[in-house]
Amino acid sequence: MSAVRQNGVIVAIDGPSGAGKSSLTKLLARRLGYIHIDTGAMFRAVALMSRRAGIASDDDAGLAELCRELEITFVRDGETCRVLANGEDVSTEIRSEEIGLLTSAISARKPVREALLTMQRAMGAKGGVILEGRDIGTVVFPDAEVKFFLSASAEERGRRRYLELAARGDAATLEETIAKVIQRDRQDEGREHAPLRQAEDALPIDSTNLSIDEVLTVMENTVRERLVQGAKG
Ligand SMILES: Nc1ncnc2c1ncn2[C@@H]1O[C@H](COP(=O)(O)OP(=O)(O)O)[C@@H](O)[C@H]1O
């Protein structure tokens, strides 16, 4: 097994919406002293900027030009991380369900995937990093030292999203929220470029009946074991 990279290993966390990727990535990064990259936020930033510019979700030339001119950066803000698109803080605006669905459509387009792939590889190459998304273990870093595929039943993932929306005062029903989760799964799994799927060498974790803490323990132990192997190798 290869020795670890300059700053540590690369950890890939892939899985469908609501599986717990963002929550676990942040907690695991803190435990390990690693940086974390929310690649979904990058696709969401492209979707938001495309909507503002009036670019249709199937206009590949328009999307390619938008990506060429778009600079996406993450800046730490205490315990959280802000997402900047050309210097503007879009962290809150990119989180709506509407942008989530649009993101799922534009992230299927080849020029968008190519542009973000280059950025993500540059951000993660030195290691000491956790990337979460849909295609990290299969496409972005197929050579990541540790890969997790985090899932949960669609009903449970929909229920988690519904609780989040209700806490924000959103009037969406549980049934509608589960239906949107299933719609996004279909779009992400069925697309031609970098579809959502488990890498062969990923450790699958079904969080349907596990607490966040239980998932965190499995992940942390797995990474630490890998680091011990790397130190020996
Ligand atoms: N194992 C779990 N048990 C209960 N709730 C969870 C679990 N994992 C995540 N959650 C909650 O589900 C919601 C979605 O989690 P999130 O980390 O945003 O998922 P993802 O990034 O995969 O879409 C959050 O409110 C989070 O607190």
Ligand SMILES: Nc1ccn([C@@H]2O[C@H](COP(=O)(O)OP(=O)(O)O)[C@@H](O)[C@H]2O)c(=O)n1
């Ligand atoms: N590596 C990634 C990350 C996200 N995405 C897309 O971006 C959308 C939003 O991703 P996200 O991780 O913010 O979504 P949630 O899991 O937070 O709902 C997904 O539905 C995917 O279509 C992707 O295609 N590839």
